[in-house]
Amino acid sequence: MRNVRQAAVPQVQLVTFKIGGEEFGLDVFAVHEILRYQGVTPVPRAPAFVEGVLDVRGAVVPVIDLRRRFEVRDFAFDDDTRIVLVEYSGERLGLIVDSVTEVLRAPETSISPPPAYIRGLAQEFMKGIVRLEARLVILLDLERILSSEERIALETAELVPAEGAADGA
16 A cells, blocks of 8 residues: 555656765756766866866767856866766756766655755755755756856857867867
8 A cells, every 4th residue: 555655646856966975966857868077178268167068979068067166165077977968948068066876766745945044056056955864955956057147158158169179289
């Protein structure tokens, strides 16, 4: 009988990942694929939040380092670093994270709105908090990762590598 009740509760599926020791999640349907970190090509005069661009099967994809975006001070690229490719405003976007943890199923009832006392930058990005036993996963609102001004800057930036940038020159 317990399994019948559990099946009746609507579930959400999240791709969870770590940034600066904290666990975050995105709706699994927003994620196209997860890539091992590979060097991205820097783009001259790109907005500060853009790490560079990456060629993914012939498409040039802008890449944002979420660690920098969330103002995590100490970060390094290692074997666990991943690029999460997501659908963002009808385009592909890469998000650099420390590591991807799992694809998680959680009951919709485990999602709470962000606490009212969280203000500023953190609340802007949060859709909610998923409470699971001893874990709290911050559910990100992908559409709010970038402000309106940053979206415009990303859309209008010429995200084309400078000549010689790809070969290290």
